[in-house]
Amino acid sequence: MKTLSLAAALAICGIASAQDSLEARRDSKLASEFLKKAPWMTDYDKAREESKKSNKPILAYFSRSFAP
Amino acid sequence: MLFCHVTTHIDGAPYDELLTEKGGGGWPFVAVLDADGTLLARHGYDRPFTVAGYTQTIEEGIELRAKRRKGENYDKAAAYDWLLAQLSFGSLKLDEAKKKVTALGKLTPEKQAALDPLIANLEVALIEKEQAVALGKKFFDLKKAGKIPSDDGTRSRFWDAILDYAEDQKDAALYEEALKGSREAMEKAQPDLAEFMDRLFEGKERTLKKLKAGGK
Incomplete structure (x- = not known):
């Protein structure tokens, strides 16, 4: 039972650590230089809201942070 | 923007x-x-x-x-x-597309000819989905009777079909069981794809998460 609990705890830590890594990669991506060179929005809800207010379509560029 | x-x-x-x-x-x-x-x-x-x-x-x-x-x-x-x-x-489902076609009224033969094959894409996709779900139901019935195939390739197709049925029924537990079975069978049937397994099953893992969250 102790072994099982330890294994479960290690598994949970592994998952938590993987998520932390994904979050760190996301934060690193969002701090990219290219995002500072133009007024890029990264919030989809806000982009749609702004598009509606300004009557301009959205130019959406898709990228990823979970892998290189 | x-x-x-x-x-x-x-x-x-x-x-x-x-x-x-x-x-x-x-x-x-x-x-x-x-x-x-x-x-x-x-x-x-x-x-x-x-x-x-x-x-x-x-x-x-x-x-x-x-x-x-x-x-x-x-x-x-x-x-x-x-x-x-x-x-x-x-971007459209078949029923939405049909409503829009009706709203257009009578079309010239040229316009109708351009539209028909695009609608046919949706009709075929719907029939394929219905048949996939029906096949999955049949294999699910076999599973309930304790009949699981021994051949790795057959078992892989067996569980894949049940995945379609489980998704249609929004049955997260069955989907999870079928996903596990599908992966295990594929790993045995196609060991050369071992390094790609996570990638191959990525979409299905996302579907499982949605089902567990109660989403469609």
Whole structure:
């Protein structure tokens, strides 16, 4: 039972650590230089809201942070 | 309006599947969207990654947006063009498409001829889905009777079909069981694909998460 609990705890830590890594990669991506060179929005809800207010379509560029 | 979407694979991240929702198959991918998120144009590997290429995509998106507006204001020619674009993007379900076709009224033979194959795409997809679910139900009945195939390839197809049925029934527990069975069988049937397994099952793992969360 102790072994099982330890294994479960290690598994949970592994998952938590993987998520932390994904979050760190996301934060690193969002701090990219290219995002500072133009007024890029990264919030989809806000982009749609702004598009509606300004009557301009959205130019959406898709990228990823979970892998290189 | 510049928007950068980042797929993160973080549990619970909002709109993490926006890329596939807009028809993207990989990165980089660019799309022109209307204010409500409706797809107006897309630029993937089928187009050149050049300034001219992107300019053309953006201009197409702006032109289509204008047609959408006109179409919604009873301009039938514009409504037709908008419908053709939506069908080519795969943005409509069959019943939605049929309603829009009806609203267009009588079309010239040329316009009807351009529209029919696009509608047929949806009709075929629906029939295929219905048949997949029916097949999955039959295999599910075998499973309930304790009949699981021993041959790895057959077992892989068996569980894959049950996945379709489970998804249709929104049965997260059955989907999870079938997913486990499908992966185990595929790992044995195609050991040369071992390094790609996570990638191959990525979409199905996302479906399982949605089912568990009570989503469609």
